Amino acid sequence: MQRVSVRCCIAGGGPAGVMAGVLLARAGVDVLVLEKHADFFRDFRGDTIHPSTLELTHELGCLDDLLKLPHQKARHLDFQFGATTGTVADFSGMKLHAPYIAFMPQWDLLDFLARRGGRYPTFSLKMSAEVTDIVEEAGRIVGVTATTPRGPLEVRADLTIAADGRHSLLREKAGLAVEERGAPMDVLWFSLPSKPGDPGETMGRFDAGRVLIAINRGDYWQMGYVIPKGGLDELRRQGLAEFHAAIVRLAPYLVGRVDALDDWEKVKLLTVQVNRLKCWYRPGLLCIGDAAHAMSPVGGVGINLAVQDAVATSNMLAAPLLARQISEADLVRVQKRREFPTRVTQGFQVLVQNRVLTPLLGGQQMATPLAVKLLRRFPILRRLAARFLGIGVRPEHIRLAPRWPEKG
Numbered sequence: 001m002q003r004v005s006v007r008c009c010i011a012g013g014g015p016a017g018v019m020a021g022v023l024l025a026r027a028g029v030d031v032l033v034l035e036k037h038a039d040f041f042r043d044f045r046g047d048t049i050h051p052s053t054l055e056l057t058h059e060l061g062c063l064d065d066l067l068k069l070p071h072q073k074a075r076h077l078d079f080q081f082g083a084t085t086g087t088v089a090d091f092s093g094m095k096l097h098a099p100y101i102a103f104m105p106q107w108d109l110l111d112f113l114a115r116r117g118g119r120y121p122t123f124s125l126k127m128s129a130e131v132t133d134i135v136e137e138a139g140r141i142v143g144v145t146a147t148t149p150r151g152p153l154e155v156r157a158d159l160t161i162a163a164d165g166r167h168s169l170l171r172e173k174a175g176l177a178v179e180e181r182g183a184p185m186d187v188l189w190f191s192l193p194s195k196p197g198d199p200g201e202t203m204g205r206f207d208a209g210r211v212l213i214a215i216n217r218g219d220y221w222q223m224g225y226v227i228p229k230g231g232l233d234e235l236r237r238q239g240l241a242e243f244h245a246a247i248v249r250l251a252p253y254l255v256g257r258v259d260a261l262d263d264w265e266k267v268k269l270l271t272v273q274v275n276r277l278k279c280w281y282r283p284g285l286l287c288i289g290d291a292a293h294a295m296s297p298v299g300g301v302g303i304n305l306a307v308q309d310a311v312a313t314s315n316m317l318a319a320p321l322l323a324r325q326i327s328e329a330d331l332v333r334v335q336k337r338r339e340f341p342t343r344v345t346q347g348f349q350v351l352v353q354n355r356v357l358t359p360l361l362g363g364q365q366m367a368t369p370l371a372v373k374l375l376r377r378f379p380i381l382r383r384l385a386a387r388f389l390g391i392g393v394r395p396e397h398i399r400l401a402p403r404w405p406e407k408g
């Protein structure tokens, strides 16, 4: 058994874990991030980098470098509701360094942030290190055990951060209770080739029985097809031809190209969950990101909330970690700060699910909702929607001065 001791051990190298690791290490805290996979290059898990996260990379001094990586920009999000088209959110007028959503593979973002962390001597990231349990002493969580290619590992830490996603092992081992908010749908993600002359923008198409999200990724479309919860088996029973026809009914320009979807293996199921922990911590342990709250895909804000949690965590905990005086009261403060934006965002998502998605997926022919009509009419509402989706409630900023000289 290898044994190491650090101030902060982070389980999970997703957006929450890597960002928290980078920021704490930048502030001088000795951090070890454990990620069970060998690399970041995995299944599609959402590619949306919202303006709030882009602004944080500006605060870190690396926005320009990030934007050198291949990405597409969406300056507004459009919709088609029955025959009515319009814009839901217009980011273009926001007074930000990057007033748009950048679509970039999540592995590129994670790889970029991890390389940034590599500049700081207090940052360590261990890949292929799967956390298997918490280590508890006298009611306090004092670290974790993990498997690594070099054998078992025990990490002792003043604080363990559970950033191990929506199926968090750590929160389960710590006995933290999850409150389900419910989700009536699942999402099927797949890609289709694009062609010159396609409609250029990222768009949601809503019609009785069907909802399709089309994200323009340059030479391909990233598509999200929303189905009633647990409906994949029924869809598979109906066959791929029927699925192709349903897509083309919503997006006729894809006729002839849906055939590229010739195997259900090419379709990735997102089992939608909306939930949050009642209590995000135990002495010595704090949950953040999806481990604390799984978000609905409505608004595509999961990554950004995870990043915001990471920023708040580092802002509030770096000093007590450096002083080796981390207390339960510090963890309470983090939950208090981040629970409010989580509740408001989930409340909005559940409202959209109940008022729009559930009736539509039930096959109901809906009149264009009043909110959609108002968005079409008043540009200020499109700007407010952009603020809510792009920046969110109670946005975080990096408050910590770097402990290490920032090299170019």
Ligand SMILES: Cc1cc2nc3c(=O)[nH]c(=O)nc-3n(C[C@H](O)[C@H](O)[C@H](O)COP(=O)(O)OP(=O)(O)OC[C@H]3O[C@@H](n4cnc5c(N)ncnc54)[C@H](O)[C@@H]3O)c2cc1C
Pocket: 011, 012, 013, 014, 015, 016, 017, 034, 035, 036, 037, 044, 045, 046, 047, 048, 129, 130, 131, 132, 163, 164, 165, 166, 169, 189, 268, 269, 270, 288, 289, 290, 291, 295, 297, 300, 301, 302, 303, 304, 306
């Ligand atoms: C198919 C799909 C599509 C999505 N689309 C979008 C989107 O368009 N926009 C958006 O904002 N969000 C999207 N999401 C949600 C988004 O991916 C999450 O909200 C976000 O990644 C949460 O970040 P996180 O760091 O909290 O957790 P995760 O990204 O889940 O990261 C957790 C990490 O922990 C690792 N891990 C898990 N268990 C262990 C363990 N025992 N030991 C060590 N490591 C472990 C995992 O390998 C993973 O790397 C999507 C999710 C899915 C599945």
